[in-house]
Amino acid sequence: MLKDFQKIGRDLFLSGLNSSHSGNLSVRYGDRIVITRRGSMLGHLEERDLIETGLARNDSKIILASTEIGVHRAIYKGTSALAVVHAHPVHAIALSLLEDQIIPVDSEGAYLLHKIPVIGAEHTIGSKELENILPGLLSEYKIVMVRGHGSFAVGQMIEEAYQWTSCLEQVCRIICLTRSLHGEMKEKRFEKFTSW
Numbered sequence: 279m280l281k282d283f284q285k286i287g288r289d290l291f292l293s294g295l296n297s298s299h300s301g302n303l304s305v306r307y308g309d310r311i312v313i314t315r316r317g318s319m320l321g322h323l324e325e326r327d328l329i330e331t332g333l334a335r336n337d338s339k340i341i342l343a344s345t346e347i348g349v350h351r352a353i354y355k356g357t358s359a360l361a362v363v364h365a366h367p368v369h370a371i372a373l374s375l376l377e378d379q380i381i382p383v384d385s386e387g388a389y390l391l392h393k394i395p396v397i398g399a400e401h402t403i404g405s406k407e408l409e410n411i412l413p414g415l416l417s418e419y420k421i422v423m424v425r426g427h428g429s430f431a432v433g434q435m436i437e438e439a440y441q442w443t444s445c446l447e448q449v450c451r452i453i454c455l456t457r458s459l460h461g462e463m464k465e466k467r468f469e470k471f472t473s474w
Contacts, residue, residue, distance in 0.1 A: 279328070280290055283364070287303060294447075296321075309333045315327040329344075333355070335465075337345070348409050350414050356412075356413025361439045362430060365428055367443065367446060371428060375425060379395050394419065402425070421442040426438055431446070
């Protein structure tokens with residue numbers, strides 16, 4: 279299990295989907311959860327960075343668990359997910375500040391994700407509000423954006439949840455690039471028209 283966490287954590291960091299100490303990963307097995315430690319570096323996970331705790335109740339190690347433990351628990355209780363990846367993808371966060379949903383414009387993104395809901399919350403980090411909202415949405419969607427905060431993706435394996443996270447950021451980069459190029463094209467057409 280450590281190797282899976284290390285591989286995905288490193289890929290998230292190297293892909294720019296998290297900063298040095300942001301984001302968290304978890305897996306569920308039975309009535310137990312393994313989640314990354316509060317403040318751990320996902321790109322350099324060690325055995326001590328994996329915290330095992332109960333799905334329904336706390337034990338002595340809970341104080342070390344990610345601040346998002348309540349959100350992960352709620353997702354597991356309200357969905358069939360066996361893995362959760364929470365990341366802070368930059369382009370997706372930027373778009374979440376402008377949109378209520380992210381609609382892929384590229385073929386692969388449209389095929390894999392169709393639509394990504396963007397939700398707002400007064401408190402975006404480890405809040406009861408997210409515990410109440412996310413499970414319902416993640417029963418229907420593979421990944422959801424929390425406005426100005428980050429993404430929560432689910433899967434049957436941690437690699438699957440990582441795939442949706444990576445795909446989301448690719449979708450958002452393409453949208454941002456397309457909008458940028460479209461703006462440049464409009465500007466060039468206007469300059470050409472006014473230069474006559």
